[in-house]
Amino acid sequence: xxxxxxxxxxxxxxxxxxxxxxxxxxxxxxxxxxxxxxxxxxxxxxxxxxxxxxxxxxxxxxxxxxxxxxxxxxxxxxxxxxxxxxxxxxxxxxxxxxxxxxxxxxxxxxxxxxxxxxxxxxxxxxxxxxxxxxxxxxxxxxxxxxxxxxxxxxxxxxxxxxxxxxxxxxxxxxxxxxxxxxxxxxxxxxxxxxxxxxxxxxxxxxxxxxx
Amino acid sequence: xxxxxxxxxxxxxxxxxxxxxxxxxxxxxxxxxxxxxxxxxxxxxxxxxxxxxxxxxxxxxxxxxxxxxxxxxxxxxxxxxxxxxxxxxxxxxxxxxxxxxxxxxxxxxxxxxxxxxxxxxxxxxxxxxxxxxxxxxxxxxxxxxxxxxxxxxxxxxxxxxxxxxxxxxxxxxxxxxxxxxxxxxxxxxxxxxxxxxxxxxxxxxxxxxxx
Numbered sequence: 047x048x049x050x051x052x053x054x055x056x057x058x059x060x061x062x063x064x065x066x067x068x069x070x071x072x073x074x075x076x077x078x079x080x081x082x083x084x085x086x087x088x089x090x091x092x093x094x095x096x097x098x099x100x101x102x103x104x105x106x107x108x109x110x111x112x113x114x115x116x117x118x119x120x121x122x123x124x125x126x127x128x129x130x131x132x133x134x135x136x137x138x139x140x141x142x143x144x145x146x147x148x149x150x151x152x153x154x155x156x157x158x159x160x161x162x163x164x165x166x167x168x169x170x171x172x173x174x175x176x177x178x179x180x181x182x183x184x185x186x187x188x189x190x191x192x193x194x195x196x197x198x199x200x201x202x203x204x205x206x207x208x209x210x211x212x213x214x215x216x217x218x219x220x221x222x223x224x225x226x227x228x229x230x231x232x233x234x235x236x237x238x239x240x241x242x243x244x245x246x247x248x249x250x251x252x253x254x255x256x257x
Numbered sequence: 258x259x260x261x262x263x264x265x266x267x268x269x270x271x272x273x274x275x276x277x278x279x280x281x282x283x284x285x286x287x288x289x290x291x292x293x294x295x296x297x298x299x300x301x302x303x304x305x306x307x308x309x310x311x312x313x314x315x316x317x318x319x320x321x322x323x324x325x326x327x328x329x330x331x332x333x334x335x336x337x338x339x340x341x342x343x344x345x346x347x348x349x350x351x352x353x354x355x356x357x358x359x360x361x362x363x364x365x366x367x368x369x370x371x372x373x374x375x376x377x378x379x380x381x382x383x384x385x386x387x388x389x390x391x392x393x394x395x396x397x398x399x400x401x402x403x404x405x406x407x408x409x410x411x412x413x414x415x416x417x418x419x420x421x422x423x424x425x426x427x428x429x430x431x432x433x434x435x436x437x438x439x440x441x442x443x444x445x446x447x448x449x450x451x452x453x454x455x456x457x458x459x460x461x462x463x464x465x466x467x468x
Binding site for chain 2: 073201222225
């Protein structure tokens with residue numbers, strides 16, 4: 047833990063997700079938003095945990111490259127990059143973001159009346175002039191949807207909420223109308239498991255909520 | 258279920274809670290907000306489930322009185338009143354809203370590092386010129402807080418978020434930073450278990466999300 051005399055490093059969030067931005071803001075942190083420009087390609091040979099660990103690591107590494115390329119104050123001083131990746135897993139299949147309306151309807155039609163898992167990988171890189179240190183964690187939660195009619199699914203998809211979200215739903219938005227039960231961390235399902243994230247950031251010297 | 262020719266009744270939400278208002282808005286419903294003016298007095302002889310059932314019922318009944326007193330269109334036509342009450346239970350004690358800063362700190366100091374339960378009672382009254390029908394449900398969820406330092410608790414309380422909330426925290430706000438895990442419905446913990454609420458409202462003829 048840093049002494050009071052040590053200032054908190056610059057935090058860089060490697061994500062443009064409004065949900066992740068909101069979660070990090072709620073921690074009272076100042077940070078820069080610098081999304082990676084990576085395509086999220088899933089390697090089918092990996093387990094779900096390996097997929098999110100791999101993608102979160104790749105996003106963090108790519109943002110560190112972007113920071114090096116642009117130079118400037120962040121590239122020189124102590125900074126910490128926070129990246130995450132979230133997927134939905136059902137019957138062994140990895141469900142990412144839907145490609146279109148029909149894809150979202152097909153995904154939700156599989157998930158309703160059933161329990162699925164949500165995996166999030168979190169990867170942090172702490173960079174200063176002496177060293178580069180990385181830490182990562184994986185978290186899993188279970189989500190149970192109630193049964194939905196075809197018209198309920200179609201109406202939900204037509205709200206557009208599902209379109210940019212892994213598994214085609216948002217826990218904290220309109221999607222709450224179909225969630226019977228979860229087992230795990232709500233912030234994990236939203237896209238950034240906060241308790242683990244706080245631990246990782248503190249290991250990198252980021253000061254949060256008075257410690 | 259009503260036929261397409263039957264119009265949806267007027268919905269009245271017997272709560273001024275911004276969280277409940279947001280949850281009902283997300284269902285795509287139009288509704289009037291008419292809080293009851295009841296003091297939430299807990300009868301210590303009741304079980305937690307009985308307490309929330311009793312308070313939700315009292316709120317709904319009081320709002321029906323208010324509607325009758327003012328007369329007008331809602332009092333004449335078919336209307337449905339939706340009321341809810343949420344409490345936190347830990348080691349057999351019922352924790353309601355904190356009375357001041359010290360009370361909030363004392364509540365959170367008990368809850369951190371432990372698992373507590375959240376009870377919500379939902380009560381609906383359907384009123385038309387032929388009949389008055391009431392339905393109610395109770396739901397329970399478990400919440401596990403991580404361990405927090407005294408300064409983390411004090412900083413969280415100083416954010417003011419805990420001050421108007423049962424158990425002195427919000428699941429969906431800054432409070433997410435201390436939640437390890439939940440088991441149950443997130444909307445229950447926020448103050449209105451949506452799946453049960455949708456079932457109750459539909460029993461009263463309220464049309465939701467295309468049924």
